[in-house]
Amino acid sequence: MLLCLIQDGAFFFPAFVICSETGLQKKTGIPLLLTRKRIPLQDCRKREHMTTKPYLEEADIVYLTGLVGTERFSRGESIRSHHSHDESFHRPSLPEAVLWPENTGEVSRIVAYACERGIPVTPWGAGSSLEGNPIPVRGGIVLDLQRMNRLLAVRSEDFQAxxxxxxxxxxxxxxxxxxxLFFPPDPGAAxxxxxxxxxxxxxxxxxxYGATRDYVMRLTVVLPDGQVIRTGxxxxxxxxxxxxxxxxxGAEGTLGIITEATVKLMGLPAAFMAVRATFPSVGDATRTVFEIMRSGLAPGAMEFLDAxxxxxxxxxxxxxxEECPTLLMEFSGYSERGLEDEMHFVTEICQANACLLLDRGIGPEERKRLWEIRHLTHESIRxxxxxxxxxxxxxxxxxxxxxxxxxxxxxxxxxxxxxxxxHAxxxxxHVVVxxxxxxxxxxxxVEEAHRRIVRQALAxxxxxTGEHGVGLGKRGFMAMEHxxxxxxxKKIKALLDPRGIMNPGKMFP
Ligand SMILES: Cc1cc2nc3c(=O)[nH]c(=O)nc-3n(C[C@H](O)[C@H](O)[C@H](O)COP(=O)(O)OP(=O)(O)OC[C@H]3O[C@@H](n4cnc5c(N)ncnc54)[C@H](O)[C@@H]3O)c2cc1C
Structure with a gap:
């Protein structure tokens, strides 16, 4: 049974896990995704929408609706508005329609048709980007992959899913x-x-543990002409x-739509130790980061917060x-005793850099809460x-x-x-202004400060961009960087997407 309730731009699509090749197999039928509700952190909908050229004609609407059915094709105002903005300040832009494909074959048929007709296609995950990456700036259609949410297999013995x-x-x-096991990249948002x-x-x-790129082993991709390829x-x-x-x-949907992936997994460490260290100045804190990393210690997390x-x-x-420049760190390993040795070393480095307070008595619950709070930084600021x-x-x-x-x-x-x-x-x-x-x-x-900071990073x-991607906000720096x-x-883009339908208006100046 698949329920779909759409309520003022919030979606609830209960789905069911199909697991194989592991003990999880027995649990077939456990909902992987119970609810999925996007609560925008900032209300960009209040900003005026960009105006875009209309692409969809009546015949296109009939054809696309025929491909997925009326329930999975929408031109509703609130649905389009929901898919007009991400979590950035960038001006929203309404798509003409939103489709929810359920499998690779459907994605392929939709994209092949869009390519033939020259209709812009923007893939959509959860819309949590911070650079305007999934905003459909040329209108056209948005393909929301929300219903393709099955965990197909977990191969514990190979550390893969x-x-x-x-x-x-x-x-x-x-x-x-x-x-x-766990999949380490952890951006915090849903x-x-x-x-x-x-x-x-x-x-x-x-x-x-590295970035998402380090965990991608195989991909199924629908190319901009609708062809399906498997890589890796x-x-x-x-x-x-x-x-x-x-x-x-990292192609931000400009080269094709990923429909399936085999990702690498890691074993969960047995013991964790979280540490909070405060410093009299930003310089003392950031110097400590460098020295800890240089010492050969391998922190599982190393976050800097200003006062x-x-x-x-x-x-x-x-x-x-304490309202001072702060480092939040985590160390993990096989045993707490092993971690204690590392802790002596960390303490020495922090003390040598004028550390004011070193709180290492953080228990598992408090540690969890610390990371939750860190993940909610954007929300608290806003x-x-x-x-x-x-x-x-x-x-x-x-x-x-x-x-x-x-x-x-x-x-x-x-x-x-x-x-x-x-992520020091x-x-x-990150600077949130x-x-x-x-x-x-x-x-x-504000934008001048942004430009100066980016230019300094390049110098x-x-x-x-360390992790948020190019989207709309960083296009202007691409020539300077690359x-x-x-x-x-650009040649790769032109080769794969000669009609320029896939997430147009992104990545390039
Ligand atoms: C509070 C907050 C904190 C954040 N912290 C971090 C952080 O610490 N680190 C970090 O890296 N990011 C962070 N982000 C940004 C964001 O969460 C990530 O970039 C995330 O990867 C976006 O995923 P999404 O599913 O929301 O994708 P979307 O925003 O929907 O899409 C991202 C891009 O990928 C494309 N795309 C989506 N699905 C597909 C697909 N199936 N195939 C091809 N292209 C596709 C889209 O067109 C778009 O260009 C944060 C965001 C918020 C709101």
Whole structure:
């Protein structure tokens, strides 16, 4: 039985797991995804929509409805509005219709038709992007992969799972936990595996485990002409040919639609130790990051928060944390005794960098809560500034340049309502600036700060986006970052998508 209740832009599609090849097989019928409700963090719908050229004619509507049925084709106002914006401040843009395919064959037939008719197609995971990545800026149709949410197989013995693109990674991890396994990339939002592959997402665990790209073994992709290809292998290593899995990862749906993936899994560590360290200055905190990473220690997470963020979290979450530059760290391993040795080393490094407080007596419950709170940072910031929208910056630099970049950022945003935090162990920093994009003078000032920060990251041999992707917000920096290799990217795009229908208006300036 499949229920579908659509309520003012919120969706509930209970579905059922089909597991094979493991003990999970016996649990067939357990709902993988009980509910899926998207509560936008900021209400971009209040912003004026972009106007787009209409593509769909009556005959197209009849044909597409015939492909998926009336229940899975919608031109409803609230549905289109829901798919007109992500979690960024970027101006929303309404698609002409939204379709919910249920399998690769359906995706292929829809895309083949759209290609023939020149209709823009934008794939949609959970819409949690922060750079406008899934906004259908040319209108056309949105393919929401939400109903392709089956866990197809878990092969514990090979540390692999086969999933459909619409599986929410948190739901996957909930199931895998019982097997002592997990899928490490952890962006925090209720993202889908397809959207994570689309953006090459990372998160708090990437310092130890890497980004989504490192976990993609095989993909089923519907190319922009509707052809279905399968790339990659189940082997842990391969030297065979061009790495097409890597090409589609981070392509933000501009080269095709991923419908299924085989992802690598990791074993859950037996013991964890969480540490909170506070410092008198941002420089002391960021220097500590560099020294811990250089020491050969392997933190499972290494997050930096500036004092303003800690203040907001205290107020929003009823905490009483010291309002200073802070590092949240996690170490994991085989036993607590082993971790104790690492802890001595961490303590020494922190103390040598003027650490004010080192709280390492954090129990498992408190540790869980600490990461939950960290994941809710964006939400707490936005709640502290009702009525304003956020520009969320995301740059990354080599570790040795991290301290310098953070110092530059703090100076650059001094007269803005800005919060600085990030996945410090990866050299990745976020700046969330709260303001009103409709106030042109103020917003021009915010955007100038953004440009200066990105240019500085590039000057330090970093990247314009560590994990949020290019979307709309970073297109203007692509030439600066990639030089002539941007032309090679454009040739790849032109080769695979000569009609330019797939998520048009993204990635390239
Ligand atoms: C509060 C908050 C915190 C966040 N923290 C992090 C973080 O720590 N790290 C991080 O990396 N990101 C973070 N993000 C950003 C976001 O969650 C990730 O980029 C996530 O991967 C997006 O997944 P999604 O399912 O929402 O995809 P969407 O936003 O729907 O789509 C992402 C892109 O992929 C494309 N796409 C979607 N599905 C497919 C598919 N099946 N095939 C091909 N292309 C597809 C879309 O067209 C779009 O270009 C955060 C977002 C929020 C709101």
């Amino acid at each position: 086969d999933v459909e693109a619409g599986v929410i990674y948190k739901e996957l991890n909930r199931i895998l936990e019982k097997e002592g 993202a889908t595996i397809g959207g994570m592959i689309g953006n090459n997402a990372s998160g708090i665990r990437s310092v130890r 292998s189940r082997s842990r290593k391969s030297s065979s040919g061009y790495d097409l899995c890597r090409l589609f990862t 303003d963020i800690v203040r907001v979290l205290n107020r929003d979450r009823g905490l009483q944390l 709640r502290a500034h009702p009525g304003l929208l956020s520009l969320s910056m995301d740059v990354a630099v080599p570790l040795s340049r991290y301290s310098g970049l953070v110092a530059f950022i703090k100076k650059t945003v001094v007269d803005l309502t800005a919060y600085v935090f990030g 162990g990866d050299g990745n920093i 709260m303001d009103n994009p409709d106030d042109e003078t103020r917003w021009a000032h 330090l041999e970093g990247t314009c 030089g002539e290799s941007l032309e090679t990217m």
